Amino acid sequence: MQHIELLMAALEYIEVHLCNEIRTEDIAAACFCSKSTLEKLFRRVHNISVHEYIVRRRMMLAARKLTGQPETSILDIALEYGYSTHESFARAFEQIWNCKPSEFRSAKFTELFPRLTAPPLKGDNYIMQRRHVDISELYDLFQERRDCFFVLCDIKEMMLINELSYKAGDLAILEQMRRMTAAAGDDDIVFRIGGDEFCMLTASNEITYAERIADRIRQMNNQTFLYENREIPLVLHVAVVSLQKCQRYEEVFAGLHHALQAGKK
Numbered sequence: 001m002q003h004i005e006l007l008m009a010a011l012e013y014i015e016v017h018l019c020n021e022i023r024t025e026d027i028a029a030a031c032f033c034s035k036s037t038l039e040k041l042f043r044r045v046h047n048i049s050v051h052e053y054i055v056r057r058r059m060m061l062a063a064r065k066l067t068g069q070p071e072t073s074i075l076d077i078a079l080e081y082g083y084s085t086h087e088s089f090a091r092a093f094e095q096i097w098n099c100k101p102s103e104f105r106s107a108k109f110t111e112l113f114p115r116l117t118a119p120p121l122k123g124d125n126y127i128m129q130r131r132h133v134d135i136s137e138l139y140d141l142f143q144e145r146r147d148c149f150f151v152l153c154d155i156k157e158m159m160l161i162n163e164l165s166y167k168a169g170d171l172a173i174l175e176q177m178r179r180m181t182a183a184a185g186d187d188d189i190v191f192r193i194g195g196d197e198f199c200m201l202t203a204s205n206e207i208t209y210a211e212r213i214a215d216r217i218r219q220m221n222n223q224t225f226l227y228e229n230r231e232i233p234l235v236l237h238v239a240v241v242s243l244q245k246c247q248r249y250e251e252v253f254a255g256l257h258h259a260l261q262a263g264k265k
Helices: 002-016 024-030 035-046 050-068 074-080 086-097 125-129 136-144 158-164 166-183 207-219 249-263
Strands: 150-155 189-192 198-201 224-227 230-233 236-241
Touching: 002 024, 002 035, 002 050, 024 035, 024 050, 035 050, 050 074, 050 086, 074 086, 136 189, 136 198, 136 249, 150 158, 150 166, 150 207, 150 249, 158 166, 166 189, 166 198, 166 207, 166 224, 207 236, 236 249
Parallel strands: none
Antiparallel strands: 150 198, 150 236, 189 198, 224 230
């Protein structure tokens, strides 16, 4: 319980101070723990360093502004998130999104790096093993689209890709997102719900609509992405599900992951 409370406090501190200079030691001090304790806890639970998480969250919020506020200059967005020059911001952005900020202006934005949360205190073993992310925006949209279908995807043999390098894994996830957004309709929205788990909440209550999207994604299986001049094939597990009967936040989160697991069988 103590570790869960510490992690929740650290994540909240980061979110509040994303537009300020944040050092790991400052977060640790605010949470009344040592820097090493915080780093170890963060890596054990979320498999990422505190600094890496901060950069990814900043770049996700910056990406949202790039697409949602086209009148705001890239330099203004860079300054807002702590970068003193267009060039330094562009380098950080490209490391995360694999494209320049100017190229991202016309992209369909998705929650690629959602806010992480502390793991649940109870639940079945499978769900507790998943990276627990905040799906609040997805849940709010689900309340409006309760009768609409989800299209779910995760990467087949992701561990083998990560064994090449975590950069290869990041590129695979970007390619997964690209395929899903390419297959989506104008009003369908893609969310990341775990490590390599994504869902698309469609704007349709017709299963045939969701199945057509799923088929379009499946047709891209075995297409490759480029990592260090190497063509790597990518295959996605794809499933379609309706969660009309789910009411609570936890039921939606669990229902999505269970449907993904069932889709692999």
